[in-house]
Amino acid sequence: xxxxxxxxxxxxxxxxxxxxxxxxxxxxxxxxxxxxxxxxxxxxxxxxxxxxxxxxxxxxxxxxxxxxxxxxxxxxxxxxxxxxxxxxxxxxxxxxxxxxxxxxxxxxxxxxxxxxxxxxx
Amino acid sequence: xxxxxxxxxxxxxxxxxxxxxxxxxxxxxxxxxxxxxxxxxxxxxxxxxxxxxxxxxxxxxxxxxxxxxxxxxxxxxxxxxxxxxxxxxxxxxxxxxxxxxxxxxxxxxxxxxxxxxxxxx
Numbered sequence: 158x159x160x161x162x163x164x165x166x167x168x169x170x171x172x173x174x175x176x177x178x179x180x181x182x183x184x185x186x187x188x189x190x191x192x193x194x195x196x197x198x199x200x201x202x203x204x205x206x207x208x209x210x211x212x213x214x215x216x217x218x219x220x221x222x223x224x225x226x227x228x229x230x231x232x233x234x235x236x237x238x239x240x241x242x243x244x245x246x247x248x249x250x251x252x253x254x255x256x257x258x259x260x261x262x263x264x265x266x267x268x269x270x271x272x273x274x275x276x277x278x
Numbered sequence: 279x280x281x282x283x284x285x286x287x288x289x290x291x292x293x294x295x296x297x298x299x300x301x302x303x304x305x306x307x308x309x310x311x312x313x314x315x316x317x318x319x320x321x322x323x324x325x326x327x328x329x330x331x332x333x334x335x336x337x338x339x340x341x342x343x344x345x346x347x348x349x350x351x352x353x354x355x356x357x358x359x360x361x362x363x364x365x366x367x368x369x370x371x372x373x374x375x376x377x378x379x380x381x382x383x384x385x386x387x388x389x390x391x392x393x394x395x396x397x398x399x
Contacts, residue, residue: 160340160342160347160355160356160357160358160361160363161347161355162347162348162349162353162354162355163353163354163355163356164352164353165352165353165354166352181354182330182354182356183328183356184308184327184328184329184330184356184376184377185327185328185359185378187305187308187376189330189354189376206305206306207304207305207306208305209303209305209310213352219281221281226281226282226283227283228283231285231286231287231334232283232284232285232286233283233284233286233302233303233310234281234282234283234284235281235284235303235304235305236281237281238306240281242281255305255308255310255376256305257306
């Protein structure tokens with residue numbers, strides 16, 4: 158694949174589904190995924206990897222058991238491996254997730270919000 | 279380290295030096311580095327890793343031997359491993375670089391623009 162410009166806004170315009178991350182790029186074994194969401198996800202843990210959220214549009218909260226981290230556009234957070242967390246947004250939020258290929262969105266929790274992996278925008 | 283919000287604009291405000299990437303986050307062995315630059319870098323290659331540029335402010339060009347890719351704020355590009363490239367910006371540009379820990383900015387080229395690694399913003 159030739160290196161090309163990837164416009165995040167253009168990629169976001171290609172889907173509407175919430176809690177359904179779409180891959181937009183890969184660097185080695187790391188995927189860059191855009192996600193749209195609103196409301197509250199499920200508490201879950203990724204035992205084997207850290208996970209990065211970078212907000213592109215709107216505002217989100219990453220809930221931890223001891224406190225919440227609020228992120229606005231241009232802000233990012235690293236969720237450390239093994240740490241239980243939940244994502245929330247009062248209004249629709251768009252974020253870029255960076256994590257290794259193969260990470261399932263619901264981690265150890267599973268359930269109805271588990272999204273198909275490796276869907277590209 | 280407790281997971282915390284990392285504001286890219288706040289981090290950019292902590293330094294002015296060009297071509298001197300500052301680490302703002304790590305996910306597993308992957309570093310997120312902010313860089314400010316203007317003018318033209320040096321042609322170089324990273325033999326062992328892909329490299330991601332995401333423009334935060336301004337506009338940049340990634341030159342390849344067969345063509346140029348222009349990136350504006352909100353646009354990203356993956357430079358594949360082993361592919362010679364050069365970065366340029368007519369006016370000061372701010373970008374987020376994502377690549378494994380230990381990657382030297384000038385790759386195989388070395389020279390005066392080689393920056394110290396693992397400087398945090």
